[in-house]
Amino acid sequence: MFHSAFQRFPLLGICFFACFLACCVRADTGGKCTEFTDLNLPDALIGTDLKLQLLLYTRKNKNCSENLSGQNLTSVYLNVTKKIIFVIHGYRPTGSPPIWINEIKNSLLAKEDINIIIVDWNRGATTLIYPTAVSNTRKVAEMLKNLIDEMLENGASLDSIYMIGVSLGAHIAGFVGKAYSGKIGRITGLDPAGPSFSGKEPTERLYHTDAQFVDVIHTDIDALGYRKPLGNIDFYPNGGTDQPGCPQTILGGSQYFKCDHQRSVFLFMSSLEQKCNITAFPCDSYVGYRNGECTSCEAFKPLPCPALGYYADKWKNHLIEKNPPVTNAYFDTSDKEPFCMYHYFVDIIAWNKSSRRGFIRIQIEDRAGNIIESKINSDAAVFHQYRQAKILAGFYMDFDSISKITLTFSTKNVVGPKYKLRVLQMRLRSLSNTERFQLCRYDFILLENNETSFRPVPCHEMDV
Structure with missing residues (x-):
C-alpha cells in the first residue's frame, strides 16, 4: 500500500524519507x-x-x-x-x-x-x-x-x-x-x-x-x-x-x-x-x-x-x-494544570455579644454569570465581638468584576439550636492582585446553614 502510494506521489516518498532522517539521524x-x-x-x-x-x-x-x-x-x-x-x-x-x-x-x-x-x-x-x-x-x-x-x-x-x-x-x-x-x-x-x-x-x-x-x-x-x-x-x-x-x-x-x-x-x-x-x-x-x-x-x-x-x-x-x-x-493550588489558584481573604467583624465558632462557605459570581465556590476548605474560625476573623478563600479563576457574594455560616453541629452570626463588616480582598479595590458589606445577619447573597460595595476609605 505504501509502495503504491509513493509511486503515485513521488514527492510524498521524498518528504517521508526526509522526515525520517530529521527525526532519527544527525546529518552533520x-x-x-x-x-x-x-x-x-x-x-x-x-x-x-x-x-x-x-x-x-x-x-x-x-x-x-x-x-x-x-x-x-x-x-x-x-x-x-x-x-x-x-x-x-x-x-x-x-x-x-x-x-x-x-x-x-x-x-x-x-x-x-x-x-x-x-x-x-x-x-x-x-x-x-x-x-x-x-x-x-x-x-x-x-x-x-x-x-x-x-x-x-x-x-x-x-x-x-x-x-x-x-x-x-x-x-x-x-x-x-x-x-x-x-x-x-x-x-x-x-x-x-x-x-x-x-x-x-x-x-x-x-x-x-x-x-x-x-x-x-x-x-x-x-x-x-x-x-x-x-x-x-x-x-x-x-x-x-x-x-x-x-x-x-x-x-x-x-x-x-x-x-x-x-x-x-x-x-x-x-x-x-x-x-x-x-x-x-x-x-x-x-x-x-x-x-x-x-x-x-x-x-x-x-x-x-x-x-x-x-x-x-x-x-x-x-x-x-x-x-x-x-x-x-x-x-494553595488547583487540582490540574496549570494549577492556578487565586487567593482572597474574607475578613469578618462580628458584633454578637457571645463568641461564635463556625465555618464560612464562600461563593462569588462575576458579571459574566460565572459562579465559583472557594476550593479551600477553611478551618473553623472564632468570631469575637468587634474582632476581625480572617477566612482564606481560593478560586480556580480570577474575577475582573464581582457582582455577587454568597456566604453560608455553619457550626456543623448535628443537634442543638441553630445560631445567627451578626456581621458588622465583611471585607473581600485579593491576595493575588493586591492593587484591586477591596469590596465590603455592612450590617447583616447570617442564619446558620442558609445562603445569604448580596452585592458588595467598595469599602469605605477608613476601612481599607
Missing part, C-alpha cells in the same frame, strides 16, 4: 539520535548495573540528542559560554522513562537559548531494591563532576551551571554542588527523596550551601519526599502533603503512590509556561499561612512575593542577606 555527524534508556519491570526484578548517558539538547538539535558520554567533550552542539542546565531524574522502580522528560526539555529550550543535559542514569535507578539506587547517587555525582571538570577546562563557568534534580536526583545535584564547595550557580530540588535521607547530616543530602542558590518544592512530605527545609527557599504547596487532584485511597492505583511526588515536577513546568501567577507567602508554617498570619509581602518590597519554580531566583539576593539565608513559603 551521521550518528543516530540517542534515546533515553527504556527499561521495564523484568529489568527491575533482575537489577541493573549503573550506566550513564548524558543527552545534550540545544536549539540546534532540540529533537535529536547528542550523547556526551565518553566523547571527551568533542561535542558538535555544546556551547560552554551559555547556561548549562542538567536535568536529573530519580528512582525508577519499573524502568520506564519519566513521562515529563521531553516536556521539561522543550519548555526550557523555548524559554532560553541554553544547553540542556538530560542525565539518564536509568540503568542504576531501575531496581526493586531502593537502597541500591540510593548508593548509586554518589557514583552518578562523581561522573557528573568529571564532565563538569572538562567543561570548565574548555571555558565554562560554575556560575552558569544550573541543576534540576527530581527525588533522588535532587540529592545527586547536592553532591555535585558539594564537590565544588557550593560555587555552582543554582540547584532546584523537586520533592527531594525522603527515604534513606531523612535525619541525615547536611553532608549526606541536599543542603542550602550546595549552590549559590538552592530552591526546593516539597509535595509529598508525608511519604516519598523530604519533610524539612533543604534550600534557601522551600516551597510547600498545599502544605506539602496531599495535592489536589491526586487519589486519596489505594483505589487510585499507581497514581496513589506517585501523584503527590510527581506534582513538584508539573508545578515547576507550569512556572515555565507562566499561564498564571502562582503566589507563595513566606511564613513559619502552613497553619500560620491559612490563618492569615503571613499573607502580605509588604515587608519584602520592592521584591514581589516569592515566585515558584523557574523564577524563584529573583529572591536570591534577598536571601543571601538573611541570617540564616533560608525561607519557607506556602500557598
Whole structure:
C-alpha cells in the first residue's frame, strides 16, 4: 500500500524519507539520535548495573540528542559560554522513562537559548531494591563532576551551571554542588527523596550551601519526599502533603503512590509556561499561612512575593542577606494544570455579644454569570465581638468584576439550636492582585446553614 502510494506521489516518498532522517539521524555527524534508556519491570526484578548517558539538547538539535558520554567533550552542539542546565531524574522502580522528560526539555529550550543535559542514569535507578539506587547517587555525582571538570577546562563557568534534580536526583545535584564547595550557580530540588535521607547530616543530602542558590518544592512530605527545609527557599504547596487532584485511597492505583511526588515536577513546568501567577507567602508554617498570619509581602518590597519554580531566583539576593539565608513559603493550588489558584481573604467583624465558632462557605459570581465556590476548605474560625476573623478563600479563576457574594455560616453541629452570626463588616480582598479595590458589606445577619447573597460595595476609605 505504501509502495503504491509513493509511486503515485513521488514527492510524498521524498518528504517521508526526509522526515525520517530529521527525526532519527544527525546529518552533520551521521550518528543516530540517542534515546533515553527504556527499561521495564523484568529489568527491575533482575537489577541493573549503573550506566550513564548524558543527552545534550540545544536549539540546534532540540529533537535529536547528542550523547556526551565518553566523547571527551568533542561535542558538535555544546556551547560552554551559555547556561548549562542538567536535568536529573530519580528512582525508577519499573524502568520506564519519566513521562515529563521531553516536556521539561522543550519548555526550557523555548524559554532560553541554553544547553540542556538530560542525565539518564536509568540503568542504576531501575531496581526493586531502593537502597541500591540510593548508593548509586554518589557514583552518578562523581561522573557528573568529571564532565563538569572538562567543561570548565574548555571555558565554562560554575556560575552558569544550573541543576534540576527530581527525588533522588535532587540529592545527586547536592553532591555535585558539594564537590565544588557550593560555587555552582543554582540547584532546584523537586520533592527531594525522603527515604534513606531523612535525619541525615547536611553532608549526606541536599543542603542550602550546595549552590549559590538552592530552591526546593516539597509535595509529598508525608511519604516519598523530604519533610524539612533543604534550600534557601522551600516551597510547600498545599502544605506539602496531599495535592489536589491526586487519589486519596489505594483505589487510585499507581497514581496513589506517585501523584503527590510527581506534582513538584508539573508545578515547576507550569512556572515555565507562566499561564498564571502562582503566589507563595513566606511564613513559619502552613497553619500560620491559612490563618492569615503571613499573607502580605509588604515587608519584602520592592521584591514581589516569592515566585515558584523557574523564577524563584529573583529572591536570591534577598536571601543571601538573611541570617540564616533560608525561607519557607506556602500557598494553595488547583487540582490540574496549570494549577492556578487565586487567593482572597474574607475578613469578618462580628458584633454578637457571645463568641461564635463556625465555618464560612464562600461563593462569588462575576458579571459574566460565572459562579465559583472557594476550593479551600477553611478551618473553623472564632468570631469575637468587634474582632476581625480572617477566612482564606481560593478560586480556580480570577474575577475582573464581582457582582455577587454568597456566604453560608455553619457550626456543623448535628443537634442543638441553630445560631445567627451578626456581621458588622465583611471585607473581600485579593491576595493575588493586591492593587484591586477591596469590596465590603455592612450590617447583616447570617442564619446558620442558609445562603445569604448580596452585592458588595467598595469599602469605605477608613476601612481599607
